[in-house]
Amino acid sequence: MEIHIDLTGTRGHRAAIYRQLRAAILDGRIRPGEALPPTRELAQRLAVSRTTVSAAYDRLTAEGFLTGRVGAGTFVTASAAARPEPSHVSGVRPLPEWDAVPPPPAPFAPAPEFDFRPGVPDLTRFPFDTWRRLVTQRLRAGQADLMTYGDPQGHAALRAEIARHAGVSRDVRASAARVVVTAGAQQTTDLVARVLLRHGDLAAVEDPGYPPPRLVLEARGVRVAPVPVDAEGIVVGAIPAGTRLVYVTPSHQYPLGLSMSLARRLELLDWAERADAVLVEDDYDTEFRYTGRPLEPLHSLDSRGRVVYVGSFSKVLSPALRLGFLVAPPSLVPALVKARYLTDWHAPNVEQAALAAFMAEGGFARHIRRMRKVYRERHELLSAVLARDFADFLTPLPSTAGLHLSAAAGTDTRPLVRAARRHGIRLYALGDFAVAGPRHGLVFGYGAVAAERIEPGLARLRALVDGGTA
Template sequence: MDLVLEPGGNGEKTVLVYRALRAAIVDGRLPAGHRLPPTRALAADLGVSRGSVATAYERLGAEGYLVSRVGSGTFVAPTPAAPGPRRAPADPLRPREPWKPRPTSGDQRPPRYDFRTGIPDATLFPFDTWRRLVTAEMRLGANNPAMYASPAGHPALRAAIARYLGVSRSLRAGPDDVVITNGTQHALDLIARVLLRPGDAVAVEDPGYPPARMLFESLGCRVACVPVDEQGLVVTALPAGCRLVYATPSHQFPLGRAMSLARRRELLDWARRRAAAIVEDDYDSEFRYRARPLEPLHSLDTAGRVIYAGTFSKSMLPSMRTGFVLAPPGLRDALAAARQLGDGYGSPPIQAALARFIDDGQLARHVRRAGREYGRRHARIAAALAAMPGLAVLPSAAGLHVTALLDAGTQAAPVVAACAAAGVAVEDLAEYSYATSQAGFVFGFGATDPSLIDEGLAIFADLLARHA
C-alpha cells in the first residue's frame, strides 16, 4: 500500500498517517473490506514509529472507518463513515469538438430480439482450436517477447493474409504490401494521418458508415457526404479538390448493394485524373449467399490509387482487434511509422496464432460453416420483411444485415422506439444518413438467436402495422 504523507514536523506524524489513510478510504483507493498491513510493516514503509500508525488505526476505528478482527487484522469498514462536505474539484480542461464516445454493443445489455448490426455470432467460432493456437504461441514466446515487434505486423501474419486474399478475393499482394492494424477504424486513422492535412476535402457515402465520417471530421478535414444510387457512389457528385474517397463497393453499408463494374471504373478514372486516393473498405465480403462478387477496386486499379482495408472482426471476433491494409508502395513505410508513433504494434502471440489459423485452413473452414448459417438467417429475414406491407427489401448478396425501405410518408423512428420498448433491437436507416432522406430499417442477424427470429419479426410486424 503506497501512501504519501504531507510535509510536516516530527510531532505531526500520527496526524499525517491518519489524514493519508482517511483520504485513501474516502477517495475509494482503499475499498470496503480491504485489509490494511500490520502496524509494524506500514510504519517501516512510511518511515514513522509503530506507535504513530497504531494511534492512527485506533482513531480511524473509533470514527467508523476501520474495523479490527482478532486474529485476522484491520480492515476498511463495510460502510465507512460519510466524509464531510468537499469542494467540487475544478475541471478547467475541456476537449475540442467532436469528442464524444458512441455507445457500443458491449455498453448495453443484449436485448431479447437482437437485430443490431456489426455483431457476429460468437457461438459459431471454434474457440477450442483458437485457444490451442494462442496457448502454443504464448508458450513459444512468439519469437522474442522481450523485444519490441515490427509496427507493420508479424511477418508470418502478413504473408498469410497476402496468400488468403489471393485465394478468397483474387488480389495480387505480397507480404510487403500488408500492414497489420487494430481493425478498419484504426486503418482509416493511419491512412488519414499520413495522407491528409486539416482542411483537406474527403468524400464518404451517404448513407454510410458514421464512424468514418466522424474520424475524418475529428482530424479537421472537410467531409462531403456523397449520395449512393442503385449502382453505388455517385461519382459525378464528388466535390472538386477531393483528396480521398472512402467507399464500400463490394457491399455498400448500410444499403447492401454492390457497386456496378461501370461505376467502379468511373471512380478509378476519376481518382487517376484528380490524383486522389480511394479507401476500399471490403467489410463482410467473406459471407456471400449468391453470385461471386465483382472484382475489388484494388484489382482493377492500375494507377496505384486504391488502399484496400479489411478486418477479422466479422469473420472471426471483434475482440481480436485485428485488421490490415494493402498499401501502395509509397505509403507502406509511412503507415508503419504512423502506427509506431500511435500504439507501437499489435500483440505478437495473437498475430502469430492468427497466421497459423489462416494457413492451416481454419479460417476458410470457419467462414464456410458460419456462412451457411448466416445464409439461412439472411433468407428468413429477407423473406419475412418482403411479406410486410409498406416495406421494400433491398437486394443484397452478402454481409450480416438486411435493409428495408419504408413507403414514402412513413417514419421509422416511432417504430424503432416501440420495438425497443418491446425488447426488439432494430436500427433506423436515418442513423446512417447525413443529407439523404430515405426512411427504413437495418436488420442485423449476426447476434440474433435463430430460435427467436420469427418471434422477433412478428413483434416488429405488429408494431409496424400500428405506426404505419
C-alpha cells in the same frame, strides 16, 4: 489494506498523507466501512513519526471522512462516499473536436431476446477448440521471439497468408510487402489520415454510412463531407472539390447493403486520379457472398496506386481479436508502417501467429465455407419473411453478401426501433446512419440472431407495426 501513499519529494508529510487518503476515499479506492491501518503501522511503513500520521487522521476525522472506534481502529465513514467528486471545472480540457464524438457503445450490453444488430458474427460458432490448440501450441513451443516486440507491419507469416487469402477470395493481388496488419478495419482510416491529411483538410464519406471512419477523421480536425449514395453507390459528382480522401464500402454498402456498380467504380477511380485523392475501400464482410459473382474491388481496378484496400477478421472470426489488414500502394506502405509503430507498435504476436497457422492449415477457409452456409440460410429466411409479411411497409434493398440487409420505408422508423427495443428486439433504423439527408428504413443484421429466432422476432416486430408504433 495496502494504501499506496507516496512521500517521495514531499516535505510536508502530514499534508501529503492527508491529501492522498482524502483522494482515495473520494474516488472510492477506500470504501465506507473499511478500516485504515493503525497509525503506528502506517508510520513505520512510511518512515515518518506516529504523530505525523495521527495528525493527518485527526484532520480527516474532523472533516467527517473518518471515525474512530475505541479499541477497534479508524474507519471510513458512511457519509464519506456520498460526497460529490470535485468537478475540476478548470481542469485540462480535450480539443473541442472530441466533444462531438459520442461515447463508445457499452461493451457488455446483455443480448436481447431477438438480436438483429448488424456487424457481428455468430460468436457461438467461433472455432474455440481449434483456436485454443493453435494458441497453446505457440505458447508451448516456448517461442521467445513471439514474446518480444514484433514487426509493426505485422507478423511475416500472417502477412503472407493474408496476401494469399485476399488474392484468392477477393482478387486483390498484392505481395505480403504491401500488407499491413491492423487492429481491425477501424484502424486503417486513422493510419491513412495520419500519413496523408492535415488539420482542416477535406475528406468525404458515404451518407448514409458507417459512422466510426467519419468520427475518426473529424476527431483529427479533418472536415468531412457526407456524400449521398444512390442505387449505384456514392454519387461521385457530389464529392466536393478539394477532397483528399474518400471512405467507401463498395462491395456491401454500409448500411444499405448495395453493391457499387462497375460504372460507378470506374468513375470514382477516375475522379480520384484527377483530384489526386486516396480511396479507402472497406471490404469488411464480403467473404460471405450468397449469389452472383462479385464485382472486382476498386483495388483490382486501380492501376494508379490510389486505393487502400481494407479487410477485417472481425466478421469472419471475432471482433474481439482486433485483427484486420490493409493493402496499400507501395508509395504509402513505409509511412503507414511508421504510423502503426508510433500508434501502438504492432498487433499481439501470439494471436497473429495462431491466425497465420489457422490460415495455412486450411481451417480458416473451412470456417468461412461453414459460416457462409449458416448465414445464407438466415439471409434467405429473413428476405422471405420480409417479402411475405412486410410488403406493405418495407421494400428490401438488394444485398447479396455480408451479415446484414436493409429495407426502405416510407416513414421515419426510429420510433418503431425504440419501441422494438423496449420489446426485446434490437435493430437499427437507417436514419441512425444518415448524416445529412433523411433515410427511412431498417437494418437487419443476421450474424447474431439464430435462424429459428428470425420468424418469431419479425412476428413481434409486425405486431408493433400493426399496433401503430411505426
